[in-house]
Amino acid sequence: MPFFAYKARNSRGELIQGVLESVDSSAVADQLFSTGVTPIEILLTKKTVTSTERGWWERFSEEKVRSIDVQLFSRQLYTLLKSGVPIMRGLAGLQESAINKSFARVLQDIRESLDAGRELSAAMRRHPEVFIPFYISMVRVGEMTGRLEEIFLRLFDHLEFEREMRERIRTAMRYPMFVVIAMVVAIGVINLFVIPAFAKVYAGFNAKLPFMTQILINFSNFTVHYWPLVIAIIVGAIFGFKLYVATPKGCYKWDKAKLKIPIIGPIILKGTLARFARSFALASRSGVPIVQALNVVAQTVDNAHIESRVDQIRDGVERGESILRTATTSGVFTPIVLQMIAVGEETGELDSLMDEIAQMYEREVDYELKTLSSKIEPILIVGLGILVLILALGVFLPIWDLGKVAMHK
Known part of the structure; x- marks a missing residue:
């Protein structure tokens, strides 16, 4: 279908513009009227939403979409859908009130995708840098089950848990990192x-x-x-480490x-398993089949080793084995x-127990x-003490030896 660039005014008289994909200009006008805006100009164009002209500096300096933006979007959309507001009107309102201009452009593209006949999950899939695969999969489940507003509330709780976990880790590591630096x-x-x-x-x-002093001087030189x-x-x-880690094997x-890192390793493992259990409970409670839920949850654990173990569990369930085994x-x-x-x-309450x-x-x-x-x-x-000991032996031991020689003379 062709693309049409439009200019319109919303209910407050503000000028808005964008690109819509539709069969003709009349269909574009109908779509705009249905969202509560009045079209002023509709022209055929070859540009899509993602090809709007922006300079390289604007693209480089633009504000990135943060996880908190997606989290607040989930809570706001849940409230709008629960109140009976049509999703197109809700997205239009969220786009106008969005503080993050990059996220506003994402919402504009989602609206235009919905106008073009795409599903919400398919529209979100066009922005993988904003919506993670688990988020998109859960929205897809909401579309299939008709419980989209409930899914957005659960996604909000899930993202809140993720944010709190990151903040706790960042706070706990602040003092050790300061000392190390x-x-x-x-x-x-x-x-x-x-x-x-x-x-x-x-x-x-x-x-x-002394030998220690020679090592220090050679290293300093x-x-x-x-x-x-x-x-x-x-x-x-x-x-090189980043390149290696970017490979699947690395x-x-x-x-x-x-x-396996002392002290830190167990915390990472427990946090990862908490994320797995929370995601699995959310998917299972939403009506997702176990095999599909495990496939979706494997993408949320953020650890390739644990992900391989979740895939192993999924393969076993597909073969007819129990989750316990x-x-x-x-x-x-x-x-x-x-x-x-x-x-x-045994009780059929796996989602509750996983929670x-x-x-x-x-x-x-x-x-x-x-x-x-x-x-820590x-x-x-201990590390600081060893460092001070090495420096003391290397720097002051020769002075001590030279002082003893001078006293004997």
């Missing part, structure tokens, strides 16, 4: 300025230096003379290794969780995050 800066200052000054003093005595190479190596290592190995062989669930899965399968599992893991993660700083502090203190 301070230590790195201190090491850099000592290598570039302090040790070279002491090295000049030692050179005037023509005395044999290398840093001073080859600092561009050091920076290039660090940047190259970071860039992503799988890194996600598996993260779960396949979850046991996956090796990622605790005995308590496996027992609750068994009870859920309980999610809450249990959330409480454990919350406790772990609250005590994270106290667990001893490690940081």
Whole structure:
């Protein structure tokens, strides 16, 4: 179908414009009238919504769509649909009131896709950078079951859980990261300025230096003379690591290794399993078949290793095995969780029990995050002590030896 560029005015007299895909200009006018706007001009065009002219600087500097924007959109759309507001009128109102201009353009494209006859889930699928596959799949379930407003409320709760989890982790890691950065800066200052000054003093005595002092001076000289190479190596290592993690094999190995990191690994595992249980409960409660639910939930865990285990559970269920049996062989669930899965399968209340599992893991993660700083502090203190000891032995030991020699003379 052809595209038509239009200019129209809304109920407040504001000028709006966009592009619609329809059979002819009369159909475009009907679509605009149905959304409560009055068309002024409708012209045939070859440009689609996504090909609107924007300079490279505008595209580079535009505000990105954040997860909070999608979360608030879900809550607002639930309220509008529950109140009986037609979805096209609701989307038009949300577009006009959107603070994020990038998200307003996304809503405009969704409206125009709906005008062109597409389903809401198909319209959202055109924006994978905004709506994750799980979100789109749940909207699709809402369309199939006729419970779209309920789905948006549950998606809002799910996104709120995800946001709180990220905020807790960010808050817990703020102090350790500050200490680590301070230590790195201190090491850099000592290598570039302090040790070279002491090295000049030692050179005037023509005395044999301790082994630790020689290591520090050699390392400092290398840093001073080859600092561009050091920076290039660090940047190259970071860039190479990101490239490796971007590959399926690298992503799988890194996600598996993260779960084995002391202190941090168990928190990541529990948070991931909480996300899995919450997503599975949401999908199951919404009427999604178990196999399809597992397929959708696997895309939300954000860990390639756990995702492979969820896929393993799905394959087992497809072969006719029970969820308990396949979850046991996956090796990622605790005995308590496996027992609750068994009870859920027997009673038919798997969605409720999976919700309980999610809450249990959330409480454990919350406790772990609250005590994270106290667990990391001893490690940081020991590391700082070792650093001070090395510097003290390397810098002050030669002065002590030279002082003893001078006293004997």
